[in-house]
Amino acid sequence: MKQKVLVAGGAGYIGSHMVKDLLANGYEVLVLDNLSKGHRDAVPHERLVLGNIGDRDLVETLFDQHAIAAVMHFAAFIEVGESVREPEKYYRNNFAETLVLLDAMRRHGIARFIFSSTAAVYGTPKQTPITEDHPLHPINPYGASKAMVEQVLKDFDSAYGLKSIVLRYFNAAGADPDGELGERHDPETHLIPLVLDAAAGARDAIAIFGQDYDTPDGTCIRDYIHVADLCQAHRLALDALLQGGEFNIYNLGNGRGFSVREVIDAAAAVTESQIPCRAAPRRPGDPPRLIADSTKAKRELGWTPEYTDLATIIRHAWQFRQRCMAAESTVSRTTDSPTPLST
Numbered sequence: 188m189k190q191k192v193l194v195a196g197g198a199g200y201i202g203s204h205m206v207k208d209l210l211a212n213g214y215e216v217l218v219l220d221n222l223s224k225g226h227r228d229a230v231p232h233e234r235l236v237l238g239n240i241g242d243r244d245l246v247e248t249l250f251d252q253h254a255i256a257a258v259m260h261f262a263a264f265i266e267v268g269e270s271v272r273e274p275e276k277y278y279r280n281n282f283a284e285t286l287v288l289l290d291a292m293r294r295h296g297i298a299r300f301i302f303s304s305t306a307a308v309y310g311t312p313k314q315t316p317i318t319e320d321h322p323l324h325p326i327n328p329y330g331a332s333k334a335m336v337e338q339v340l341k342d343f344d345s346a347y348g349l350k351s352i353v354l355r356y357f358n359a360a361g362a363d364p365d366g367e368l369g370e371r372h373d374p375e376t377h378l379i380p381l382v383l384d385a386a387a388g389a390r391d392a393i394a395i396f397g398q399d400y401d402t403p404d405g406t407c408i409r410d411y412i413h414v415a416d417l418c419q420a421h422r423l424a425l426d427a428l429l430q431g432g433e434f435n436i437y438n439l440g441n442g443r444g445f446s447v448r449e450v451i452d453a454a455a456a457v458t459e460s461q462i463p464c465r466a467a468p469r470r471p472g473d474p475p476r477l478i479a480d481s482t483k484a485k486r487e488l489g490w491t492p493e494y495t496d497l498a499t500i501i502r503h504a505w506q507f508r509q510r511c512m513a514a515e516s517t518v519s520r521t522t523d524s525p526t527p528l529s530t
């Protein structure tokens with residue numbers, strides 16, 4: 188019989204790619220999403236349950252009604268800058284509501300959990316590339332909220348036998364190579380989609396947040412990882428847990444950093460467009476350089492990322508963006524056409 192996975196936040200950017208990946212690989216999937224950030228059309232409608240992970244009654248009802256083998260949790264707020272301005276939102280949603288979900292799992296004997304964590308738990312790293320044993324010193328509430336859940340997961344494993352795998356993503360980017368799914372945040376704050384907006388002429392200029400960092404060109408360096416490769420790692424982690432695997436933590440990145448300027452240049456080449464930029468102050472909560480050492484995920488999970496090249500990551504994101512633009516123009520052409528007056 189197919190194993191059923193509950194994907195919390197499955198209508199969002201990474202979650203929706205995960206749902207597609209799981210279905211293509213023989214899993215049954217149920218999605219729990221409140222659509223505060225996700226998109227109804229990003230998941231098959233018959234799989235979507237509308238609601239919050241922090242709604243204890245709803246989550247317990249789902250666990251009563253479905254034989255859930257494992258839970259994957261993507262239902263988090265993810266904006267570093269916003270978390271600095273509105274920490275309560277991050278501690279409530281990312282930490283307190285996750286605790287409700289985990290407690291419901293414990294009560295129902297659902298003992299396998301894959302957690303979307305982040306490189307932001309490391310804060311400003313002492314050295315790069317970063318290995319999993321690097322100390323955790325988050326410098327923004329987003330990273331802190333994820334580090335707190337990691338601690339809960341260690342303790343729930345020891346006390347209740349709830350087995351988790353924690354995946355610390357570096358900068359998730361790109362889109363479904365088939366072009367069906369992609370990144371649609373509102374408001375968008377992430378570098379690559381913003382740069383593609385500018386390339387498409389839908390945005391005036393890219394604000395480069397800080398040009399005086401201790402990096403070769405003065406702009407922040409990040410390790411961009413293709414969303415399809417993230418999904419592959421989740422599936423391998425799920426298989427490991429379903430086969431009796433123990434609590435573990437893995438970094439997911441490509442081990443190569445690109446500065447903000449390098450990303451803009453790469454996007455200009457892929458899109459064959461000019462990308463206007465302007466200097467802006469540093470964004471609070473941004474570490475200068477984040478680069479993953481993902482040797483452990485490759486060695487222990489057998490993870491083999493396929494789309495490691497930055498140009499490919501950007502090309503897939505661009506392909507999705509162009510598809511959305513084409514769909515929007517069809518809708519606006521239809522809306523603009525004269526509506527017959529009713530008689």
Ligand code: UFG
Pocket residue numbers: 265266267305306307356357358359376377378379381393394395396397407408409447470473477
């Ligand atoms: N940046 C700009 N201008 C913009 C947007 C971003 O200069 O308009 C810069 C940022 O300052 C940063 C880099 O581009 O230096 C990447 O920024 P993103 O907002 O795309 O991504 P972050 O690095 O802030 O955060 C992302 C995820 C987090 C995750 C983190 C881990 O949103 O969930 O990667 O590296 F924790």
